[in-house]
Amino acid sequence: MYNEIDLDKIDLNLEPPMEEPARQYYFMAKCREWVRGFEQKNGRRPLACTQTFGCQMNAKDSEKLAGILQAIGYCETESEDTDLVLYNTCTVRENANTRVYGRIGYLGRLKRQKNGNMKVILCGCMMQEAHVVEKIKKSYPFVDLIFGTHNIYKLAELLEKSFSSKKMIVDVVDKAETIVEELPSERKYNFKAGVNIMYGCNNFCSYCIVPYVRGRERSRKPEDIVAEIKKLAASGITEIMLLGQNVNSYGKTLENPVHFAELLRQAEQVEGIQRIRFMTPHPKDLSDELIQVMAESKKICHHIHLPLQSGSSRLLKEMNRHYTKENYIALAEKIKKAMPEAALTTDIIVGFPGETEEDFLETLDVVRRVHFSSAYTFLYSPRSGTPAAAMPNQVPEDIAKERFDRLVAAVQEVSAEFAKQAVGRIEEVLVEEEKSDGFMTGRLKNNLLVHFPKVKSTLGSYCTVKLSESKGFYYLGEEVKDVNKNSV
Numbered sequence: 001m002y003n004e005i006d007l008d009k010i011d012l013n014l015e016p017p018m019e020e021p022a023r024q025y026y027f028m029a030k031c032r033e034w035v036r037g038f039e040q041k042n043g044r045r046p047l048a049c050t051q052t053f054g055c056q057m058n059a060k061d062s063e064k065l066a067g068i069l070q071a072i073g074y075c076e077t078e079s080e081d082t083d084l085v086l087y088n089t090c091t092v093r094e095n096a097n098t099r100v101y102g103r104i105g106y107l108g109r110l111k112r113q114k115n116g117n118m119k120v121i122l123c124g125c126m127m128q129e130a131h132v133v134e135k136i137k138k139s140y141p142f143v144d145l146i147f148g149t150h151n152i153y154k155l156a157e158l159l160e161k162s163f164s165s166k167k168m169i170v171d172v173v174d175k176a177e178t179i180v181e182e183l184p185s186e187r188k189y190n191f192k193a194g195v196n197i198m199y200g201c202n203n204f205c206s207y208c209i210v211p212y213v214r215g216r217e218r219s220r221k222p223e224d225i226v227a228e229i230k231k232l233a234a235s236g237i238t239e240i241m242l243l244g245q246n247v248n249s250y251g252k253t254l255e256n257p258v259h260f261a262e263l264l265r266q267a268e269q270v271e272g273i274q275r276i277r278f279m280t281p282h283p284k285d286l287s288d289e290l291i292q293v294m295a296e297s298k299k300i301c302h303h304i305h306l307p308l309q310s311g312s313s314r315l316l317k318e319m320n321r322h323y324t325k326e327n328y329i330a331l332a333e334k335i336k337k338a339m340p341e342a343a344l345t346t347d348i349i350v351g352f353p354g355e356t357e358e359d360f361l362e363t364l365d366v367v368r369r370v371h372f373s374s375a376y377t378f379l380y381s382p383r384s385g386t387p388a389a390a391m392p393n394q395v396p397e398d399i400a401k402e403r404f405d406r407l408v409a410a411v412q413e414v415s416a417e418f419a420k421q422a423v424g425r426i427e428e429v430l431v432e433e434e435k436s437d438g439f440m441t442g443r444l445k446n447n448l449l450v451h452f453p454k455v456k457s458t459l460g461s462y463c464t465v466k467l468s469e470s471k472g473f474y475y476l477g478e479e480v481k482d483v484n485k486n487s488v
Ligand code: SAH
Pocket: 092, 093, 207, 208, 209, 210, 244, 245, 246, 280, 282, 307, 309, 347, 348, 349, 378, 379, 380, 381, 382, 383
C-alpha cells in the first residue's frame, strides 16, 4: 500500500525504475514536487474532480485513480470548475458517449473563460475506441491527457509528462501488459467496497462493446483477492461486492484453476465481513454448486443479478448468449427453490435487430413468470465494430420505444408485487445514506432499499427496521429494537 511507502524518501535524482509499481511511486513523488510548487504559488493545495460514467468496474477504477491523485497531493472536490477534472468514461450505449461529449464541451468553455491552467483528463472505455480519440483530437484540442482501460495504473507517470508539455498526450494500448496492484485507492464508502476478481470478458455477446474495450478475461489469484478482502475488513469494511463481467467463469485462466463458488467459500471465511455480493453472473455458467454455496451461506446475500437480455430464444441465439428462454426460466426456478426469499434482478435490451412483436412478447412473458424484484431496461444501441451493429432489420426507433414503455410498465408491476410480499417484516439493513431531512436509507440483504426516520442508527451500521409500507421498488420503514429479526 502506498501509505507504507514514504514518497518523500524516493530519490528523484535517480532514473525512474523500470519495474512496477516502484516506477509509479517514483512518478507520484515527482508529481508531488509539482504540487508543492503549486501550493507555494497559490497558497492552497490543487483540487481534483473525478467523475465516473460507467458500471461498477469503472467506479472501482475511479477509486484507484482518485487514490493516486490524493497520494500526489490533490484534494478532492465535487465541482468541475477546478484545477484538474478526470472523466472515466463508458461506451456501452450511445447515450453514455453523448453525455461525455456534452460535458467535455462544458469543460472547454470553463478552460477558455475561467482557468486556462485547468487539466482535462479522459480515460476509460470510450478512449479504447480509435474513432473517439480521433474526434477528441479534432474537436476538443484543449484536452490534456487521454488513456484507456488497460493502463490506469500509469496516471502519475502520464500526469508528470503532461505537467511539462503543452501538447495533448495520448496513451491507449490494446492489451493489458500487466495487472499492476498495490497502488493507492481512495474508497467512496468506508463500510462497503468493490473487489475486482477478474478483468475483461470473453463472451462477445453480439451487441456488446465491452470485450473490445476491456480485453480478454483475466482472473486475479484467489490469494490476492482474499488478502485484499482481509485488508478491507481490517479497515472497517463489512460488505464487499466481488466484481467481474462474468463472475461465474472466474478462475478459468489461472495456472491453478479455481471455481467462483470456491472463491466465495474463501471470502466467507474472512472475519469482519458480514455481507458478500457479486456482479455479474452469466446465466449460461451459473452452477448448482454456486446456488448451494449461496443457500448455505449466512454472509452471501440472496440476491442475484441475472441478465436476461431477451426472452426470445431465437434472439438469444442471435445475441450469442448460449441459453434459451426455457433454460433461463428453469434456472430462476432452481434458484427460488433453493432460496425461496431470494431476489432476482435483471438487464433487458429492447429493439435488438430483427426483434418482432412475438419476440418481445416472449420477453414480457419471462418478466411475468420470474417475478424480478427490479430490472434495468435498455433500448438497443448499435456499437460500431460489434456484429449486431451490422445486422439487417434494425428496429425503428418508434417501435422500440413503444415496446420499451410496455416493458417498463410490466417491470413496475412485478417489482411492486415482489416488494409487497415483505411488508410488515422486520429486517436487518446496512445504513448507506443519511439524508438532510432526517431520513436514513438502508439496504436489505436482498438489495431493496428502505427509507426510515433516524433514531439511533449511524451511517455504515447495521440496524433493524420494520418494513411498514411498500412504495413499489423501495419501502418506508421504522427502526425497531433488535428483536424477532427475520433472517433474509
Ligand atoms: N457483463 C454483464 C453486463 C455488461 S453491460 C452481462 O453480461 O450481463 C450492462 C448491460 O448493458 C448489459 O447487461 C446489457 O443489458 C446492456 N447493454 C450492453 N450493450 C448494449 C447495447 N449495445 N445496447 C443496449 N444495451 C446494452
